Amino acid sequence: MASFIIEGGHRLHGELIPQGAKNEALEVLCATLLTPEEVKIYNIPDILDVNNLIQLLRDLGVTVERIGLNAYSFKADKINLDYLNSDEFFQKGAALRGSVMIIGPLLARFGYAVLPKPGGDKIGRRRLDTHFLGIQKLGATFTYCPKAQRYEIKADKLTGSYMLLDEASVTGTANILMAAVLAEGDTTIYNAACEPYLQQLSKMLNRMGARIEGIGSNLLTIHGVSSLKGCEHTILPDMIEVGSFIGMAAMTQSDITIKNVSYNDLGIIPDSFRRLGITVEQNGDDIHIPEHESYEIDTFIDGSIMTFADAPWPGLTPDLLSVFLVVATQAKGSVLIHQKMFESRLFFVDKLIDMGAQIILCDPHRAAVIGQARAHKLRAANMVSPDIRAGIALLIAAMSAEGTSRIHNIDQIDRGYQDIDKRLNAIGARITRL
Template sequence: MDRFIIEGGYPLQGTVTPSGNKNAALPILAATLLTDQEVVIRNLPQIKDVETMLEILAHLGVKIHRLGDKELALRARNVRSTEIDPQLTRRIRASILLSGPLLARCGGISLPPPGGDVIGRRRLDTHLMALRSLGAQIEVGSRYEMRTTGLVGREIFLDEASVTGTENALMAACLAQGTTIIRNAASEPHVQDLARFLNQLGGKISGLGSNTLVVEGVDGLHGGEYEIEPDHIEVGSFIACAAVTGGELLIRNGKPEHLKMILFVFRRLGIEVEVRGNDLFVPRHTSLKVVADAHGAIPKIDDAPWPGFPADLMSIAIVVATQAEGTVLFFEKLYESRMFFVDKLIAMGARLILCDPHRVVVVGPARLHGEIMESPDIRAGMALVVAALCAEGQSV
C-alpha cells in the first residue's frame, strides 16, 4: 500500500499491543550470521525493511523457516557469498549492519552503498573507524570492500554515539580475539536488545544501558531463542494518536521503563499517561495545553541520544504541539532535513515558523483540515497520519 485515505475527527479507542522494535529486529537478523546453529526469533515486526533483510540473508545462504506471522527460525550453516546484491542494499540502509557479522564470520564483505530514508547526512565513518580499529582493512569506492585476517579486540572511542555503528562494533567484537571496550557507545533500547540477544547465544557483553560496553571475545556463538522487545517509538506514536483525537487507549506491554523521557516531553505538551504495571493507559483529553518554562518562557524541546528524547518522535511531537494551547520551540539536532515536512502541516492550517533546517516554532492550537500530501520519510509519514486523524475532513 502506497497511500492511506483518512477521515479525520474520530477519537481512537480500544486496546493495542505494539510491534517488536524494527531497530532491534534488523541488527538481530544480521547477527544470526555469527553462528552456524539455528536461531528462533519471535515478535518480529511485519514491515518491508524486515522482509528486505531476510531477502539479503537468503541470498547469502541463510535457511529461513516461518513458524508464524511474527516468528522465524534461521540457520546460517553455510554462508555462500559475502558479496551483497546492490538491488537489495539500495532498499535498506540497515544493510551496513552485515559488515560486522560477515567480517567476524567470513573475514570479509563486499557492500554497495546502503540506501534508506533521506533525512539528512547519515555518515558511515563511525562504522568504518570502529571496524578498522578491530583489524579490518577497508577500501572505499563504488563498493565498500572489507577484509580481515582476524579481528582483535581493543579500546574504541566512537566519534559519535551512533546506534548502528555501536551495533556493528558489538557484533564484530563478539568473535574478536581478546577484549573490546566501546566508549561513547549508543545505549538506546534496541542496542540493549541486540546485546541481550548476543549474550543469549553465548556472547560476553557487559555495560548494557551505559555508554561504555565491554565485550569479551568468544570462539563461537551457539543457537537459541529470543523475543524482540516492543518498539518504544510505536508506543509514543499510539499515545499521540489517542491524545490528539480525544480518545482512550490501553497499550499492552508498552515497556514503561523505556518511556521516561518520552512521557516527560508529552507531559510538557499537555498529555497525561497512566502507567499500569507494564501497560499504559491514555485517558480522554478534551484539550491540550503546553506547560511553559519558568516565568512563562517558551519551552524548548530537542532530541538527543538516549536517554534523551528520540529523534524519531520529533515529527510527531510537532504535530501534537499544533493541537496544544501555547507556543513551543523544537530544535532538531541530529538530522538537518527532518523539519522540512512541516510545509504539509502549514497547508493543513497549522501555525508554524520554520526558522532554519533545525528549528521550528509551533503556535497552537490550530484547526487542521484534510489535505493530499506526500511523505518525505517514514517518520514524517507517521506524523502526517497523526495530523490527518485529528484534522477535519479527508486526507490522502
C-alpha cells in the first residue's frame, strides 16, 4: 500500500493545468464499443480508474493505440463476448465501478452483456436500479445471481420507449442513452442527468451519427439509428480537480493560476467558493486564486448560517463537498455541509477532528463546521484515504497543517488525480511518495 508523506506549511506559487475529466472519460471510453470504426479521444487523464477501463476494453477485443500525449485511438471491430464470462473479467469488472457503462453499448450492438456487481468508492449504497429499469424499458431482460453477484442482460431487439427516471443518475442516464441510440424508434428520457459530461457524451454520439435532441436539458429525445461511425472527441478539463485546486490554494495561503478550466462548464462551483470567502478571479479561461491570509464564510440574506448541499446539475456536485468541508475548517464563520446523495461520504471527518478541526457530525449526511479563522492551525496526523474525494481533502488538510503528516492507501487518490504529488511539488509542495 503506497503512502504520501506531507510536510505541511508550505505555500504554493505557480500554474496548474487540470487533467481531463475522469467522469467524462469513463463515459466516452465505453461509447467506443458502439461502432466498429476508429474513434480517437484526446485529453484522457492518466489515472488508475481510466487506465483500468482502457485495459478492460483491450481485454474485450478493442484495438487500442496510443497516438499522442493523453490521446488514444479505439477500434471495437473484434469484440470477444466470451471474455464476459471469464473469471478475469469478473475480477476486473467488480473492481471498477465505471465498468457498469459497458452494458448499454454492448447490449445495443450485440444484444448481450454481463456485469459483475461493480466496486468503486466506499461511500455508501450506490444502487443500479436506474440503469436497469431504463434499459428494461427498451426491451432488455435481466437475470441476477446473488451467489455469484453477477448480472446477465439480454435483448433480441431494443425498441424506443418513454421513461421517467426515478433519479437523475449520471451513469444511469449515460448507460440508457448509449443503449437507446441504436434502438428501433424514438426514446424519451425525462429527469435525465444533464451534467457537462453527459452533454459531451451526447455531442460525441451525434458526431458518430446518433440523433439526440435536448442536450443540456433533463428531457432527452433519441431517434434510433441502425449504426454509428467513428469520430474524434476531446475531453473537458476536470471540474472536480479545478475545485480541489481552488480550495487547496485558499487553505495553504497560496497564489495559484489554474489554466484552461473551460470556465463556462464549471457552473455554480466558482460562486460557491466565493460564498466561502475565497477570491476567485476569472482571466479569460483561467482562474487566479491570490494569497488568502484569511477568508470569511458568507451568510444567507437573513443572516442564517450558510449551508452547502449537493444536488444534480446545475446544483453543486457531491464530489466537491469534502473539499468545501476541509476548507471551511480554517475560515472565519460556520457552515453546514449537507451530503444528501451518499450516506458514508462524511465519515472521514474524524481524521480532521483528530487534527484539531471543530466539526460536529450531526448524522451520516450532515456536518457542522466551526471555522477557526487560522487561530489554531491543523495538526499533522497519520491517516488513511477512504475514497478519492476524501483523499484529496485529507491531502489539502495535511498541506496546511503544522508538521509532517502521512496518508496511507493513496491508490484511492491516484484513481482520480493524475501525478498529483509531482504536479504540486513543482509549484512548492513537499510531498513524498512511498
